Structures are given as C-alpha cells and as structure tokens.
Amino acid sequence: MIVVMRNGAPRESVAAVVERVKELGFQAHLSEGEERTIIGIIGDKRPQNEHVFRLMEDVEKVVHILRPFKLASRDFHPLDTVVPINGHSIGGNQVIVMAGPCAVESREQFLETAYAVKEAGAHILRGGVFKPRTSPYSFQGLGEPGLEMLAEVKERTGLAIISEVMAPEQVPLMAQCADILQVGTRNMQNYNLLHALGEAGKPVLLKRGMMSTMEELLMSAEYILSHGNYRVMLCERGIRTFETYTRNTLDLSAVPVLKQATHLPVVVDPSHATGNWEWVEPLSRASIAAGADGLLIEVHPHPDKALSDGTQSLRPERFAELIQRARAVAEAVGRSL
Ligand code: PEP
Ligand code: MN
Numbered sequence: 001m002i003v004v005m006r007n008g009a010p011r012e013s014v015a016a017v018v019e020r021v022k023e024l025g026f027q028a029h030l031s032e033g034e035e036r037t038i039i040g041i042i043g044d045k046r047p048q049n050e051h052v053f054r055l056m057e058d059v060e061k062v063v064h065i066l067r068p069f070k071l072a073s074r075d076f077h078p079l080d081t082v083v084p085i086n087g088h089s090i091g092g093n094q095v096i097v098m099a100g101p102c103a104v105e106s107r108e109q110f111l112e113t114a115y116a117v118k119e120a121g122a123h124i125l126r127g128g129v130f131k132p133r134t135s136p137y138s139f140q141g142l143g144e145p146g147l148e149m150l151a152e153v154k155e156r157t158g159l160a161i162i163s164e165v166m167a168p169e170q171v172p173l174m175a176q177c178a179d180i181l182q183v184g185t186r187n188m189q190n191y192n193l194l195h196a197l198g199e200a201g202k203p204v205l206l207k208r209g210m211m212s213t214m215e216e217l218l219m220s221a222e223y224i225l226s227h228g229n230y231r232v233m234l235c236e237r238g239i240r241t242f243e244t245y246t247r248n249t250l251d252l253s254a255v256p257v258l259k260q261a262t263h264l265p266v267v268v269d270p271s272h273a274t275g276n277w278e279w280v281e282p283l284s285r286a287s288i289a290a291g292a293d294g295l296l297i298e299v300h301p302h303p304d305k306a307l308s309d310g311t312q313s314l315r316p317e318r319f320a321e322l323i324q325r326a327r328a329v330a331e332a333v334g335r336s337l
Contacts, residue, residue: 013058031077069218071225077263086160091265096294100126102309116316125159139307168196198227238273247275255290267294
C-alpha cells in the first residue's frame with residue numbers, strides 16, 4: 001500500500017503518517033519527489049488501515065500496488081532514480097559506459113586497460129577480483145590481493161570502480177575499494193548477499209539471473225531496497241534460450257519493459273550476452289536505442305592471453321570505435337554519451 005501526499009504537503013503531515021505507520025507496527029519507506037511525497041507501507045494487508053490513512057491530514061489517496069515488488073515499482077517512485085557515481089549520474093540523460101577486463105589479472109594488465117578505456121571515453125572501470133567461474137579449475141580471480149590493485153588503479157586514473165561481490169562476508173571489504181558492488185548472474189537470488197548489500201548502502205549493480213524472469217530480478221532488487229539501500233541498478237546480461245550461436249540471448253525487450261515497471265536504472269552487458277566481441281558493438285547500439293541507461297563492456301589489451309572471457313573482450317582500439325558509434329545512437333535518441 002502507498003500513501004500519496006498532496007502536492008506540497010507540509011513536513012508535519014508527512015511525519016504524522018510515518019508515525020502512524022510505525023504505531024501500527026509496519027515499516028515506512030519515503031519517496032520524496034520535487035512535488036509530492038509518497039510513503040510506502042510494507043507488509044500491511046489489512047484493508048481497514050486504508051481508511052486510517054485516507055482520513056489523515058494532507059493525504060491525497062491511498063493506493064494498493066498490485067505487483068509483488070513495491071519499492072522497486074514506478075507507483076512508489078514515479079520519477080527515474082538517478083545514482084550519482086564519482087561525478088557521473090546513472091539513470092539520467094547521459095548513457096554511462098563501464099568497461100574493463102573481466103578479471104583483474106595483474107597490476108600491469110589492469111592499469112593498462114584502465115588508461116585505455118579512460119582515454120576512449122569510458123566513465124567507470126570494471127574488473128573482477130572474486131570470479132564466479134562455472135568450473136572450479138578455471139581462474140578464480142586474484143581474491144583479496146587484487147583489492148590493493150583496485151585501490152591503486154582507482155587512485156591513479158581517478159576512475160570509479162565496479163567489481164563483483166560473491167558472498168556477504170566480502171561486502172565490508174569490497175565496499176571500501178569499489179564504488180559499485182556487482183552481483184553476478186549466479187548470485188541474483190543469493191538472499192543473504194542481497195540482505196548484506198541492503199545494509200551496506202553502497203551502489204549495487206544487480207545482474208539478471210541467466211534463468212530468471214524480469215519479475216524475479218525485480219524481487220531481488222526489492223530485497224536490497226527493503227533493507228534500506230535505494231541505490232540499485234539492474235543489468236540485463238542475456239538469458240538462456242535454445243539458441244547456441246550466442247553464449248546467451250540478449251533480452252533487449254527487458255530494457256523498455258523494466259524501464260516501465262521500475263524507476264531503477266537499467267544497464268546492458270552485451271559482452272556476456274553474446275560471448276563474442278564482434279557482436280558487442282551492434283548490441284551496444286541497439287541497447288542505447290532501446291533506452292538503456294548504461295553499458296557494461298569487457299575490454300582486454302591482449303584478449304588471446306586473457307585468463308577469462310577473452311573471446312568476448314574487445315581490444316582497446318575496437319572499444320574506442322564502439323564508443324564513437326554508440327555516441328551517434330545516443331545523440332539520435334536525445335541522449336549524450
Ligand atoms: C562478469 O561480469 O564478469 C560476470 C561474471 O558476469 P555474469 O555474472 O553476468 O556472468
Ligand atoms: Mn566476464
């Protein structure tokens with residue numbers, strides 16, 4: 001249930017509603033727009049309480065959110081959520097590009113890639129130190145020693161960093177070195193992790209499970225939001241279908257569908273969706289045309305030597321071309337890049 005306050009309702013009236021929600025034993029989540037405030041009441045299923053709120057001062061209406069996700073829904077927060085990261089805004093007019101290697105392999109490799117993607121025009125640097133690999137025999141990431149490299153490269157390049165967190169115990173440490181904590185496709189429904197990220201309060205990029213519906217993705221986002229962290233971004237990274245020519249199938253329809261259902265920014269990862277560097281550029285352009293707020297792209301200076309995901313990694317010069325061509329699409333749809 002949400003309580004929509006009248007345009008310009010005074011603070012005291014909002015506070016009175018919040019107080020009443022607490023008295024009744026529920027949690028109140030506030031969405032303060034420029035014009036009006038909306039109060040989300042989670043867990044209240046008693047219809048008689050609707051009247052309690054409807055009769056309060058400056059309450060315009062009380063609405064039931066029919067979808068199972070509440071705080072992620074556009075009903076609760078009609079305007080787009082914008083997540084500020086190091087001087088950039090994700091979810092605003094600019095399309096934000098996050099790029100870098102799949103995994104941090106060495107100080108030199110990470111630094112070289114970081115300078116190259118920065119030069120090409122990327123806004124945020126990606127690089128995993130904890131890698132969720134399908135095979136236990138594959139490179140698992142540098143782990144904790146890699147965190148120092150994240151810190152050093154961030155310091156030297158001035159780029160904000162996005163990196164994956166796999167377990168709740170890693171959250172406090174990762175929150176110190178990374179600006180955005182990435183939840184991988186394999187952990188989208190790791191509820192203990194989502195809970196920990198809700199409490200950590202750092203921006204989160206939540207990837208869609210490769211076999212999850214959009215509603216399941218939104219319910220996972222709801223876990224983070226309901227624990228008090230509203231800085232959540234969603235990421236479409238391809239889903240499993242019968243198709244075998246691509247690593248996954250990029251569900252491009254997720255972009256407009258999610259943008260309508262939720263206020264959260266929507267990012268697309270065409271690298272893991274296709275598994276092949278040659279298709280990363282066309283799908284980057286298509287994602288921007290469909291309304292994506294950002295891209296997550298793998299770049300490696302020597303893809304043939306990469307310890308993970310080399311086949312889908314772009315060489316820096318190809319990535320620079322991609323940025324130019326993607327910018328033309330962004331401008332054609334009234335956005336910048
Ligand atoms: C990654 O970003 O390197 C990654 C492992 O992605 P996903 O979780 O989407 O497979
Ligand atoms: Mn990867």
